[in-house]
Amino acid sequence: MDSILIAMILALLIPIYEAWQDDDIWQKILAFTSIATKTSIMMLVISVSRDDWSIGVVAVIILSVGNAGLMLMAHLIKG
Amino acid sequence: MIDILSYGLIIVGIIFWFWGTLPLIGNRSVLFKLHSLSVADTLGSMAILVGLLLKVPSEWSLLLLAIITLAIWNTVLGYVIAYCASDNSQPANK
Amino acid sequence: MDANTIFNLILRLTIWLLLTNNFGLLNFSIGLAIAFLLPQSKTSPVKIKDWLQVLWRILKAIPQAYIEAIQIMLRPHNQEDFVQEKIKAKRTPGLIFLDIFLITFTPKTIVTKYDERGWYEVHRVKPK
Known part of the structure; x- marks a missing residue:
């Protein structure tokens, strides 16, 4: 379970790096959506590995509210 | 048996994650990256969640809700970003 | 009701x-x-029959999405292009949403624009 989590953290570093190095706003937003999804999946994995469902409930709520903020921001930036 | 299946699905999901996220760094268009991100973030994450579901079937209701909302929101967000970004980056098509 | x-x-x-x-x-x-x-x-x-059809199409779309994902992974899909797809007549807004959802859900195709005169603009990736 630990090695799975380490692999996930490594995968998470890719969009973080991309968000830092790319100046185009859409590429940045794309990287941020990827970060958002990956972290909430990681929360669920952690909650399973620790057998602590209060973390899991938070992750499910984050997933079900979704990336509504990012959608709104995309529309605002598009103008 | 179920343990092997669930770890298998999680590993497949992580492979999807890496495969779909690595093109982010390259110099492709937003839309091309969006295709590979839908492999990684929608399908890969769904595989991971199904793997977790097999591991802890007692929490099936929360995990099922997570799978459904993940699929819906990621797809809709993909469409919204494609719609917003294509207006900017491909003016020649309009 | x-x-x-x-x-x-x-x-x-x-x-x-x-x-x-x-x-x-x-x-x-x-x-x-x-x-x-x-x-x-x-x-x-909307008729119940339409919704059942939609549910069936969603269930079919999931394995299809994974098949397309594996196809993309095995062979590099480097060509991109836009195609226009016609909307079937007499679609309610809910069914149009589901059409767009299903097209975008599969990794090879993404709807980029929905035109009210009855067209989707679909972005595809293809193998060389």
Whole structure:
């Protein structure tokens, strides 16, 4: 379970790096959506590995509210 | 048996994650990256969640809700970003 | 009560039950009350047959999405292009949303634009 989590953290570093190095706003937003999804999946994995469902409930709520903020921001930036 | 299946699905999901996220760094268009991100973030994450579901079937209701909302929101967000970004980056098509 | 209202109620009740993870009678009735109290959207009525068809298409789309994902992974798809797809006649907004959802859900195709005169603009990737 630990090695799975380490692999996930490594995968998470890719969009973080991309968000830092790319100046185009859409590429940045794309990287941020990827970060958002990956972290909430990681929360669920952690909650399973620790057998602590209060973390899991938070992750499910984050997933079900979704990336509504990012959608709104995309529309605002598009103008 | 179920343990092997669930770890298998999680590993497949992580492979999807890496495969779909690595093109982010390259110099492709937003839309091309969006295709590979839908492999990684929608399908890969769904595989991971199904793997977790097999591991802890007692929490099936929360995990099922997570799978459904993940699929819906990621797809809709993909469409919204494609719609917003294509207006900017491909003016020649309009 | 038309089919659409019933479908909406069932959808809300399902989400409530899944989120609270409690299938007792009390929680069931609370969920039912909330499903009734939330404002109903006014949409044009849809036949149950259409919804069943939609459910079936969603179930078919999941394995298809994985097949396409594996195809993309095995062979590099480097060509990109835009195609226009015609919307079938007489679609309600809900069904159009589902069409767009299903096209975008599969990794090879993404809807980038929906034109009210009856076209989707679809972006595809193809092998060389």
